[in-house]
Amino acid sequence: MTAPLALADDLWMVAHDRPNGASFLGIKPLGIGLGAALIAELIMANWLNLADGALYVHPQASRYPPPADPATADVFGRMQQEEAAQRGRRRDVTDPVGLSVEEWIQHLHNGHAQQLVERRLTMSGLAVEESRGGLFRSSRTVVVPQSSSVSGWPAARVRDNLREGQQLSEQDLTLAGLIVATGLAKEALGGIGGRQREFLVHQTQAIMRLPLRELVICAETAVGRLIMIR
């Protein structure tokens, strides 16, 4: 497989790269990672910008057809609606309206982002629905990676590039950031050693745009907050 998946799909695969296809992460931290990844996809495609904790919808966005992919289109549509609603409440309509990225990550984390990503993955056949019966619970449908080579690929790509000192794409750097932020580093990257870590920091500073870095930090803070409200 050579064509990389979308960022959120990559992250989903990293989180589910286990023999039984279950997630390393709980629903909420996974949701934070996936929500941030969907927002990152929109930022990388220039639909959104992020500055000082606020998301800004591209001023010309309404002139274009919405994002072709249903997952990001869903999130972006909601953001446009919210932006329009906030604009309607204000007198000064020329100022850009910022949406709190922290709030949006919070709102996407409780299963919604996961649903969107899993729907996208099952449509493309990269993940499949499976019925699982537990010893103590009735059977339920879970989404698991189609195969372990599919789920192992994104983490292996990041790991190998880091190990060999090869340049990473912005998407893979964001993926690495979200892996660290959600607490998957140990499982996915086998912990990052001193030299690889230095390389990752260097690459991130050289290639990853500030809005994406800020987004990853917001996701990390959100995961931390989750622990504080258990």
Place this chain on the structure above:
Amino acid sequence: MPSTLSTLPNSLAPDRMGAPGIGLAIASSVAPLTVVAGVVTTGLAVTGLTAVSAAMIAVAAALVIFAVGYMAMARHITNTGAFYAYVSKGLGRPLGVGSSWIALLAYNCFQIASYGGLGAISEPLFQDWFGVDVPWWVFALVVWAIVAFLGRRDVSVSEKVLAVLVISETALVVVYSLIILFSSDYGFSAKPFSAGQLFGAGGGALLAIGATSFAGVEQGAVYIEESKDPLRSVPRATYYTIGFIAVLYAVASWVQISAAGDQAVARAGEEGPDLFFNEAAATVGGWALDLGHILFLTSLIAAMIAFHNIIARYTYALGREGVLPKLFGQTVGGAPRAASTAQSVLGLVVIGIYAVTGLDPLVELFFVGGTTGGVGVLLLITLTSASVIGFFLRAAHGETAWRRLGAPVIATLLLIGISYLAVTNLATLYGVDPGTGPALYMPIVAVVVLVAGIAWGLILRHTRPDVYQGIGLGPRSAVATTGGFAAMMAGGSGPATEQPQGNR
């Protein structure tokens, strides 16, 4: 920030809690049945004093007034669930570190004390039901393993389960109180309400028991950032919950003590936590005792899990800030695994020591540990109340004079009075001679921990100014020295070094 998403459909905000949900969450860390059956009876037996209802009402009154300023300050800071965040902002970071260590000590006392209570209740119960004599620490270890496993796996008891437990244990307290109240030989006694006793010899011990009984109500502030309407729903939930629990405790203690008449102290000593259940069983039959035992156990287990999680996230926040070793700030699969493990190990060591030395699990562990935790939390609340004054003296933050000055000043004075009475009556509280046993070493331990914490804070100020700046910010600490993404980027340029400062 809370207002920005007011137009969003509710489906996008399934998380948001309203006042009833927050009230239930608060009540579940308070564990009402554990207090009514366990703390009140053991307190009677150890102190020999009966003005329990008066103590409950006095403490509740101080707490409600305290909550006014506490909730007002919570809207302007981050890491709202942790007392040391308030102390750091209001009275300075070194004292903040000191109070964070006191908090860890106090919450650990509570959590580990519960193992003693659980073991002590389970042992006779198991013998009754199955005729097998199993030592108390076996039951403690079984539950310890469950708590440790759930903590490591980031499984918290679901809100629904907690709600069912809290509602059923509260209902049991109400129903049993009514049964006892309307039993044929019930005689009213005014003793539980004799406020004069609070100021007399040993009265401070009752106030300490009162403080122990309410520990956990401070947890409401955790939900400030998560609630639908932080200006109203969390404060409202907190006031109502304190008020409701105060009435519940006052009435249940009054009924329980009245029913035992002159024998209250003696019976509490002999029957322990069974007193309340026995009084109800005398009218309606033995099933009342069994049902009481079952709910007492589930209530204790739920409280243990709640306090384990509180300790784990405290430790995690301190690890994230770099105040404790950074190992504690790491998460594995979304759970603060090292922080959780550390608490479990501590619990195991204490259970082991009590098992080997043969100390009494109910009095020496459950009661001594629980009330020590209670006094610790009382001191923390007092410090926090003073911090609210300090915080709002620097800036009003748009709060009314009552919220930022009036209520905090009154609350601080009341709490200092209660703390003074509690600390000067430690010997009565523990049932020992003054200056001996826990009455001697508990204050020494507390002072040493506090001073060591303050010293550590001062050391950080000089050696790690970046860490020092982040004290009290929890996961939002800009240094987050944990091997996380923010920490990795902190050496470089860009927003990582400025973010996330969080001036909320």
